[in-house]
Amino acid sequence: MQSKLKRVDFIFSSNEESKKVLLKTFRKTREEILDELITSRLKGRGGAGFSTGMKWKFAKSEVADQKYIICNADEGEPGTFKDRKILDKALFKVLGGMAIAGKVVGANKGFIYLRGEYKFLVPQLKEGISDFHKLLKNELDFDFNIEIFLGSGSYICGEETALIESMEGKRGEPRNKPPFPTQYGYLGKPTVVNNVETLALVMMVCQVEAENFKKLGIHDSTGSKLFSISGDTPKSGIYELEFGMSLIDFVEEFGDGDTKSVQVGGASGFCVPRKKFETTTIGYKEDLDGDSLPTGGSMMLFNSSRSMYNVLHNYLEFFTNESCGQCTPCRIGCQQLLKGIKAIKRGDKSEEYLKQLLELTDTMKLTSKCGLGQSVANSFSSIVENFREEMIY
Amino acid sequence: MTDTVKIKIDGIEVKLEKNASILDAAKQLNIKIPTLCHHEDLCVAGNCRVCVVEQEGVHNLVPSCSTPALDGMIIHTMTPKVRKARKDLIALLVSEHNTQCTTCYRSKNCELQDLAAEYNIDNEVYLSVLKPSKVDRSSWSIEKDDSKCIRCQRCVRTCAELQHVNALDVAYRGKDMKISTFMDLHMNEVVCVNCGQCIIHCPTGALTERRYYDNIWDAIGDPKKHVIINTAPSVRVALGETLGFPVGTRVTKKMVTALKKIGFDAVLDTDFAADVTILEEGHELLHRLKRVFVDKEKVSLPMITSCSPGWVKFIEHMYPNYLSHLSTCKSPQQMFGALAKTYYAKKKGIDPKDIVSVAGMPCSAKKYEANRPEMKSSGYNDVDAGLTTREIGHMIKETGVDFLSLEETEFDSLMGESSGAGVIFGATGGVMEAALRTVYEVVTGREVPFKNLNITPVRGLKGVKEATIKIENCVPAFSFLEGVELKIAIAHGLINARIVMDQVEKGTSPYHFIEIMACPGGCIGGGGQPIPTNCEIRQKRIDAIYEEDANMPVRKSHEVKEVQELYRDFLKEPLGQKSHHLLHTKYTKRNRY
Numbered sequence: 009m010q011s012k013l014k015r016v017d018f019i020f021s022s023n024e025e026s027k028k029v030l031l032k033t034f035r036k037t038r039e040e041i042l043d044e045l046i047t048s049r050l051k052g053r054g055g056a057g058f059s060t061g062m063k064w065k066f067a068k069s070e071v072a073d074q075k076y077i078i079c080n081a082d083e084g085e086p087g088t089f090k091d092r093k094i095l096d097k098a099l100f101k102v103l104g105g106m107a108i109a110g111k112v113v114g115a116n117k118g119f120i121y122l123r124g125e126y127k128f129l130v131p132q133l134k135e136g137i138s139d140f141h142k143l144l145k146n147e148l149d150f151d152f153n154i155e156i157f158l159g160s161g162s163y164i165c166g167e168e169t170a171l172i173e174s175m176e177g178k179r180g181e182p183r184n185k186p187p188f189p190t191q192y193g194y195l196g197k198p199t200v201v202n203n204v205e206t207l208a209l210v211m212m213v214c215q216v217e218a219e220n221f222k223k224l225g226i227h228d229s230t231g232s233k234l235f236s237i238s239g240d241t242p243k244s245g246i247y248e249l250e251f252g253m254s255l256i257d258f259v260e261e262f263g264d265g266d267t268k269s270v271q272v273g274g275a276s277g278f279c280v281p282r283k284k285f286e287t288t289t290i291g292y293k294e295d296l297d298g299d300s301l302p303t304g305g306s307m308m309l310f311n312s313s314r315s316m317y318n319v320l321h322n323y324l325e326f327f328t329n330e331s332c333g334q335c336t337p338c339r340i341g342c343q344q345l346l347k348g349i350k351a352i353k354r355g356d357k358s359e360e361y362l363k364q365l366l367e368l369t370d371t372m373k374l375t376s377k378c379g380l381g382q383s384v385a386n387s388f389s390s391i392v393e394n395f396r397e398e399m400i401y
Numbered sequence: 402m403t404d405t406v407k408i409k410i411d412g413i414e415v416k417l418e419k420n421a422s423i424l425d426a427a428k429q430l431n432i433k434i435p436t437l438c439h440h441e442d443l444c445v446a447g448n449c450r451v452c453v454v455e456q457e458g459v460h461n462l463v464p465s466c467s468t469p470a471l472d473g474m475i476i477h478t479m480t481p482k483v484r485k486a487r488k489d490l491i492a493l494l495v496s497e498h499n500t501q502c503t504t505c506y507r508s509k510n511c512e513l514q515d516l517a518a519e520y521n522i523d524n525e526v527y528l529s530v531l532k533p534s535k536v537d538r539s540s541w542s543i544e545k546d547d548s549k550c551i552r553c554q555r556c557v558r559t560c561a562e563l564q565h566v567n568a569l570d571v572a573y574r575g576k577d578m579k580i581s582t583f584m585d586l587h588m589n590e591v592v593c594v595n596c597g598q599c600i601i602h603c604p605t606g607a608l609t610e611r612r613y614y615d616n617i618w619d620a621i622g623d624p625k626k627h628v629i630i631n632t633a634p635s636v637r638v639a640l641g642e643t644l645g646f647p648v649g650t651r652v653t654k655k656m657v658t659a660l661k662k663i664g665f666d667a668v669l670d671t672d673f674a675a676d677v678t679i680l681e682e683g684h685e686l687l688h689r690l691k692r693v694f695v696d697k698e699k700v701s702l703p704m705i706t707s708c709s710p711g712w713v714k715f716i717e718h719m720y721p722n723y724l725s726h727l728s729t730c731k732s733p734q735q736m737f738g739a740l741a742k743t744y745y746a747k748k749k750g751i752d753p754k755d756i757v758s759v760a761g762m763p764c765s766a767k768k769y770e771a772n773r774p775e776m777k778s779s780g781y782n783d784v785d786a787g788l789t790t791r792e793i794g795h796m797i798k799e800t801g802v803d804f805l806s807l808e809e810t811e812f813d814s815l816m817g818e819s820s821g822a823g824v825i826f827g828a829t830g831g832v833m834e835a836a837l838r839t840v841y842e843v844v845t846g847r848e849v850p851f852k853n854l855n856i857t858p859v860r861g862l863k864g865v866k867e868a869t870i871k872i873e874n875c876v877p878a879f880s881f882l883e884g885v886e887l888k889i890a891i892a893h894g895l896i897n898a899r900i901v902m903d904q905v906e907k908g909t910s911p912y913h914f915i916e917i918m919a920c921p922g923g924c925i926g927g928g929g930q931p932i933p934t935n936c937e938i939r940q941k942r943i944d945a946i947y948e949e950d951a952n953m954p955v956r957k958s959h960e961v962k963e964v965q966e967l968y969r970d971f972l973k974e975p976l977g978q979k980s981h982h983l984l985h986t987k988y989t990k991r992n993r994y
C-alpha cells in the first residue's frame with residue numbers, strides 16, 4: 009500500500025545549500041525577512057505553537073541597548089530526541105536561524121541552552137559555532153556571538169522563563185507572564201526564545217520562500233514537522249513529515265496493526281483512542297487546540313496489551329516530580345490526581361471521585377502559572393474520558 | 402502614551418497609574434480579593450493563585466496580584482468560575498496542611514485559616530498529601546514547622562529582599578518542594594540572624610517564635626522567686642493590637658496593670674536601660690572622637706550602634722572584619738538584666754539567684770541574645786527569658802482580664818523611670834536622636850538646636866537617612882570638637898545596613914556615628930510584634946512612639962533621676978570599671994553561611 013503521508017527532506021538536507029540561503033537572506037532587509045516569516049505562518053515547534061514571525065516582531069519593536077536570542081535545546085520530554093538529532097546533523101541551519109533572528113530583532117548575542125544530558129555534543133557544537141562565527145565575520149560582516157549554556161537537567165527548565173531564570177543563576181521557576189521574554193527576558197532584556205527545530209525551519213522558509221512553505225501542511229499548520237515516534241510501532245525513530253496529517257493515515261503507516269490509542273504531544277499532550285483516529289488531524293486546529301503543548305512532535309503508539317491506567321499513572325508521577333512546585337494548583341493538584349486514581353483503583357474512593365478529579369484538572373488548567381500545570385488536564389481528561397473502565401477495574 | 406490606564410472591575414470603571422496591578426485596582430475600589438503569597442513589603446510572586454480573577458476575552462483566569470492593569474481590561478472578581486477555582490485552590494492547600502487550629506499558635510491570626518473559613522472548605526474532598534516533617538526547634542528564636550507551610554515563599558523573599566541574609570530558600574521540586582536552609586541545616590546552624598521578619602511576614606503558623614512564657618507562669622507560681630519584667634518601648638505602642646485596640650494606640654499604663662495582674666513582682670521599664678545605654682554609648686562616641694582628634698590614634702570610625710541583636714549577628718556573619726566599629730555597649734535588654742541581678746538586687750535586698758528577670762520585647766532575636774554565652778556578667782543568666790509582644794498578649798488573654806477597660810498603673814521603681822529619649826529607641830532614628838540630645842548637651846552645655854528637642858531629620862521610614870550637625874561653642878573639655886561637623890547616618894532593615902556597611906568596607910564611609918536596626922522601621926517593626934505588618938502599620942506605631950516621647954516630663958536620658966542615682970550610688974561614671982564589667986561586651990567572628 010502506498011503511504012498517504014508525505015515525507016519531507018529539508019532539515020537533514022545538505023548544509024552546503026544552507027550556506028547559500030544564509031548569504032542570500034542577509035542581503036534582504038529586516039522587514040523583508042520578517043514579512044516572509046509572518047506570511048509563511050511558521051509556528052514554534054517547542055510546543056506552544058506561537059507564530060515565530062510575530063514573536064520576532066514584538067522583540068524587534070522593543071527599544072533596548074541589548075537583546076538576546078536563545079535556542080531552546082532543553083528537550084526534556086521523555087522519549088523525544090529530535091532536537092538532539094538536529095544539533096548533531098543540522099547545526100548549521102540552527103545557527104543560521106539564530107543569526108537571522110539576531111539580524112531581524114537587533115540582537116548580537118545568542119545562547120544555546122543545551123540539556124545537561126547532551127553535554128557530549130559540546131565539543132562538536134563548539135567547533136561548528138567557531139566556524140560559523142568566522143563565516144559571519146568574513147562573509148557577512150555581522151557581529152553575532154553564540155555561546156552554549158549547559159542546563160541543569162530538569163524538565164521545567166525547558167519552559168522559556170524558567171530557562172531564563174536558570175541562565176541567570178537562579179532556581180528554575182517559571183516567571184509571571186506578562187511581561188513576556190520578548191519584553192523582559194534574559195537579564196531583563198528583550199529576548200527571543202525559540203525551539204531548535206523552529207530555528208532550523210526559519211532557514212527552510214528563507215530557502216523555499218513563504219508561498220512554497222505554505223504549500224506544505226494545512227490551514228494554520230504549515231511546513232514540515234519532525235516527529236519522534238515511539239511505543240508499539242515497528243518503525244520507531246525520527247521522521248520529517250508534512251504537517252497536518254490525518255491520524256488514521258499515521259496509524260496505518262506506523263502502527264503495529266493493533267493500535268488502541270496514540271498519545272500526541274507526550275505527557276502533556278492528548279490521548280486519542282482508536283474510534284477518533286479518523287477524525288483527528290495533527291496540527292494546530294480544532295480537535296487539538298494546540299494550546300501549550302510542550303515539546304511538540306512526540307507520537308507514542310499503544311496497542312491493546314497496554315494498560316492505560318499505567319500510562320496515566322506514569323505521566324502523573326512524572327508531573328508530580330517535575331513540576332517546579334511553586335504554584336498551588338500544579339504542585340498539589342498533580343499529587344491529588346495521582347493519589348486519587350490510585351485510591352479509585354484500590355476501591356478506597358468510589359468511581360464518582362473521577363468526576364471530582366476531572367473538575368480539579370479544570371482548576372489546574374485555569375489557574376496554573378505555566379504550561380506544565382495547565383496541560384496536565386490534557387492527558388488526564390483524554391485518558392480518563394476515553395478509558396474510564398480501565399481506571400476503575 | 403498616557404501615564405494612567407482605565408479598566409473596569411465588576412462593572413465599575415477605575416483609573417490607575419501605569420504599572421499598577423489588577424489587585425491594586427480592586428483595592429482602590431474597596432473590592433476584596435483574597436491573597437496569600439502577596440505581601441505589600443515584598444516583590445510579587447504570583448504562586449498561590451488564590452487571587453485569580455476573570456478577564457474578559459481570556460480563557461484562563463489571571464492572577465490579580467501579578468497581572469498589570471492594561472487599558473480597557475474588563476475584570477470580574479467574583480464569577481462562579483472564579484469562586485469555584487479559588488475554593489478548589491484553598492481546599493488543595495488544606496489537603497497539604499497539618500490543620501491543627503485548636504492547638505496552633507497562629508490560630509485566629511492566620512490567613513489560611515481565615516480563607517478556609519470564609520470559603521467553608523470541606524476537608525474531606527481531597528486526600529491528605531501532608532508530608533511527614535519534624536518541627537525545627539534548634540534555634541533560640543525561630544521555630545520552623547514545615548507541616549504548616551503553604552510554600553508561598555513570603556519568608557524567602559523577606560529574608561532576601563528586606564534582610565539580605567538569604568538564610569531561607571526553596572529546595573527540591575514538585576511534591577517535595579519546600580522551604581529550607583543551606584544544605585538543609587538546622588536553623589541554629591545557618592546565617593539566620595533571628596530577626597523574625599520571616600515570622601511576621603508568614604501567613605500561617607509555619608514560622609513562629611520559640612515560646613518561653615509557660616516557664617514564666619511557672620516562675621510566677623513559685624513563691625521563692627522574685628519575677629520581674631521590663632518592657633521595651635515598642636511593646637507599649639503595639640501590644641494593644643493583639644488585645645482589641647486599633648493600630649497605633651498607646652497602652653503603656655494598661656500594660657503595666659495587666660502584667661501586675663499576671664503576677665509579676667515588679668513591672669519595670671527597658672527605657673530606663675535605654676537611657677543608661679545613651680550615657681554609655683554617648684561617652685564611648687566622645688571617647689573615640691577624642692582619641693582620633695586629640696591623641697591621633699587609629700580608632701575605628703564610624704562607631705555603629707549595637708542595640709539590635711539581629712544586626713549584631715548580621716555584622717558578625719557578613720562583615721566579621723569590622724566588628725571594632727560596633728559600640729561595645731550591650732543592648733538595653735542586656736544592660737537591664739545585668740543591673741537587675743546586681744544593682745537592683747542589692748538595693749532591694751533580694752538574693753540575685755531568686756530573681757527571674759524577664760524581658761518583654763518586640764523582637765525574636767532578643768531570645769537568642771539572652772542566651773549568648775557572654776551574657777552572664779551578673780554571675781547568673783542576666784536575662785532569664787525574652788518574650789515577644791505577641792507572647793505577652795497571649796499571657797494577658799490567659800488571665801481573662803478585660804484589657805480594654807483596665808485601669809492604668811505607673812511602672813514600679815527601681816529601674817522604672819525613664820525619659821522620652823528612652824522611648825524613641827523603638828523607632829528607626831530614635832537611638833541617634835536620643836544620643837544627640839545628650840551628647841550635644843555634654844559637649845556644648847546647650848540643648849540640641851531643634852524645636853522641642855525633635856530632631857526631625859533622623860525620623861521617618863527612608864531606608865538610609867543622613868544628617869550633619871555642626872558643633873560650636875564647646876565647653877572647654879570638648880574644645881577639640883569645636884567646629885566639627887558631626888556626620889551621622891541611620892539604616893533600618895538589613896538590606897539598608899548593607900548599603901552603609903559596604904561604604905565602611907570600602908573605606909569611603911563619611912560618617913562618625915551610624916545607627917543600625919535590623920528591622921524595617923526599627924523595633925516597632927520587630928519580628929516579635931503583632932501580625933500583620935506593613936508600611937502603614939509601622940508608621941502608626943512610630944507616630945505613637947513620638948507622641949509618647951512628647952508627653953514625657955523628662956526628654957533627655959541624662960536627666961532621669963533614677964539613672965543619675967544609678968551612677969551616683971553604683972556605677973560611678975559612664976565607661977567606668979563597673980560599667981565595663983556589666984554593661985559592655987565583645988563580639989564574635991562568624992562564617993558567612
Ligand SMILES: Cc1cc2nc3c(=O)[nH]c(=O)nc-3n(C[C@H](O)[C@H](O)[C@H](O)COP(=O)(O)O)c2cc1C
Binds near residue numbers: 060081166169302
Ligand atoms: C514544562 C514545559 C517544558 C518545556 N520544554 C521545552 C523544551 O524542552 N524545548 C522547547 O523548545 N520548548 C519547551 N517548552 C516551550 C517553551 O516554553 C517555549 O514556548 C518555546 O521554547 C518557544 O519556542 P518556539 O516558539 O520556537 O516553540 C516547554 C514548555 C513548558 C511549559
Ligand code: SF4
Binds near residue numbers: 164181332380
Ligand atoms: S504550573 Fe507547575 S511547573 Fe508551572 S510554575 Fe506552577 S508549579 Fe511550577
Ligand code: SF4
Binds near residue numbers: 507512605
Ligand atoms: S497555620 Fe493556620 S490553618 Fe494551620 S493549623 Fe495553624 S491556624 Fe490552623
Ligand code: SF4
Binds near residue numbers: 592
Ligand atoms: S529570622 Fe531573619 S534572618 Fe532568620 S530566616 Fe527569618 S528573616 Fe531570615
Ligand code: SF4
Binds near residue numbers: 550555
Ligand atoms: S514558612 Fe510561612 S512564609 Fe514561608 S513559605 Fe511557608 S507559609 Fe509561606
Ligand code: FES
Binds near residue numbers: 439464
Ligand atoms: S496572591 Fe496572587 S498569586 Fe498569590
